[in-house]
Amino acid sequence: MKNKIDYSVYLVTDTGMCPRENLLDVCEKAIDGGATLIQLREKDISSRAFFEEAAALKKLCADRNVPLLINDRADIALAADADGIHIGQSDIPIDAARRILGDDKIIGVSAGTVEEALEAEKSGAEYLGVGAVFPTTTKDDAENVGIDMLRKVREAVKIPIVGIGGINTENIERLNGTGIDGVAVVSCIMAASDPKAAAAELKEKARKL
Amino acid sequence: MKNKIDYSVYLVTDTGMCPRENLLDVCEKAIDGGATLIQLREKDISSRAFFEEAAALKKLCADRNVPLLINDRADIALAADADGIHIGQSDIPIDAARRILGDDKIIGVSAGTVEEALEAEKSGAEYLGVGAVFPTTTKDDAENVGIDMLRKVREAVKIPIVGIGGINTENIERLNGTGIDGVAVVSCIMAASDPKAAAAELKEKARKL
Numbered sequence: 001m002k003n004k005i006d007y008s009v010y011l012v013t014d015t016g017m018c019p020r021e022n023l024l025d026v027c028e029k030a031i032d033g034g035a036t037l038i039q040l041r042e043k044d045i046s047s048r049a050f051f052e053e054a055a056a057l058k059k060l061c062a063d064r065n066v067p068l069l070i071n072d073r074a075d076i077a078l079a080a081d082a083d084g085i086h087i088g089q090s091d092i093p094i095d096a097a098r099r100i101l102g103d104d105k106i107i108g109v110s111a112g113t114v115e116e117a118l119e120a121e122k123s124g125a126e127y128l129g130v131g132a133v134f135p136t137t138t139k140d141d142a143e144n145v146g147i148d149m150l151r152k153v154r155e156a157v158k159i160p161i162v163g164i165g166g167i168n169t170e171n172i173e174r175l176n177g178t179g180i181d182g183v184a185v186v187s188c189i190m191a192a193s194d195p196k197a198a199a200a201e202l203k204e205k206a207r208k209l
Numbered sequence: 210m211k212n213k214i215d216y217s218v219y220l221v222t223d224t225g226m227c228p229r230e231n232l233l234d235v236c237e238k239a240i241d242g243g244a245t246l247i248q249l250r251e252k253d254i255s256s257r258a259f260f261e262e263a264a265a266l267k268k269l270c271a272d273r274n275v276p277l278l279i280n281d282r283a284d285i286a287l288a289a290d291a292d293g294i295h296i297g298q299s300d301i302p303i304d305a306a307r308r309i310l311g312d313d314k315i316i317g318v319s320a321g322t323v324e325e326a327l328e329a330e331k332s333g334a335e336y337l338g339v340g341a342v343f344p345t346t347t348k349d350d351a352e353n354v355g356i357d358m359l360r361k362v363r364e365a366v367k368i369p370i371v372g373i374g375g376i377n378t379e380n381i382e383r384l385n386g387t388g389i390d391g392v393a394v395v396s397c398i399m400a401a402s403d404p405k406a407a408a409a410e411l412k413e414k415a416r417k418l
Contacts, residue, residue: 048299072256073256075301078308
């Protein structure tokens with residue numbers, strides 16, 4: 001699966017925006033609309049509950065041939081047989097993650113600077129999440145790096161890039177021509193009244209990135 | 210290492226009782242006094258910080274030939290090459306943990322009932338943590354099962370048992386003759402003015418368990 005990932009509409013979950021009992025339903029609607037990859041992000045949940053949620057979501061994603069990544073936790077990814085993990089600069093180092101996960105799993109890394117992007121590529125990341133592109137309320141600690149950073153990172157690395165941070169169906173067009181491979185969104189789909197329609201609109205507009 | 214573990218004085222860390230910068234120092238003093246095993250427990254810390262702390266503690270423990278277990282997180286255990294994990298009933302299932310860790314790592318499991326103890330033994334746990342033996346303020350959610358439960362679990366399973374929950378240098382003698390393999394303590398060492406002396410006293414008294 002690893003060599004043919006479509007990063008164009010990358011959904012990051014947030015159960016702060018969507019009750020846990022609706023998570024699978026929202027993810028399924030997003031996939032119906034065109035979401036190409038899902039990252040399950042959880043904080044303040046027991047490992048057992050995280051694992052069970054990941055296992056249920058993996059089943060859905062496998063049925064629909066959409067890769068599932070787990071935020072931060074390589075143990076949950078392995079336990080639920082997810083397709084990989086996404087790690088930030090405050091998670092375990094990339095080389096440790098690779099040692100744990102092996103070569104078949106995807107490791108994506110958050111990068112806010114060209115230096116972080118180059119380091120992540122060198123360490124074997126499969127893709128980069130670069131942001132925050134626009135101001136966002138989802139992650140308080142994410143510095144707004146702007147669209148220009150997407151271009152700089154695009155010039156610096158060869159691996160796929162997804163922009164993240166405040167991207168929605170309205171402002172995605174401002175990323176046209178940046179050469180990135182996709183957009184990672186949270187609220188645009190998780191908090192949408194019609195997650196399927198939101199995903200479909202992103203999918204259509206992502207063609208011009 | 211797995212086949213010759215001494216469980217007699219099992220230290221569970223708590224950085225709520227001991228500032229992180231003192232953690233290694235307290236653990237070293239505890240080992241000097243006679244602690245035979247350390248479990249690193251962390252909550253509300255980034256995975257990177259958890260990993261770095263685990264790696265530093267692993268170095269100390271390896272130098273002193275004391276096994277290091279990680280609470281809950283198999284990914285941190287693998288990344289820091291710890292000797293295993295300790296999991297509770299709200300962590301990932303034992304079989305998933307074994308799949309991730311392989312046969313060479315130790316998996317310990319918390320059990321509060323004979324049923325949980327039998328299930329854990331059947332699932333391949335190397336040892337059990339049974340408690341809370343005495344009332345404890347360390348874990349709000351730990352039900353006080355009493356000394357009698359130690360005897361019941363001792364009769365029911367063959368794997369090593371450590372009692373946990375409110376055990377200290379004073380009340381450990383109440384566990385004499387229960388046939389358990391050791392005592393797991395938190396505050397008795399972590400909050401002690403003299404961690405080495407506390408560990409030494411537990412070590413001496415643990416001979417009568």
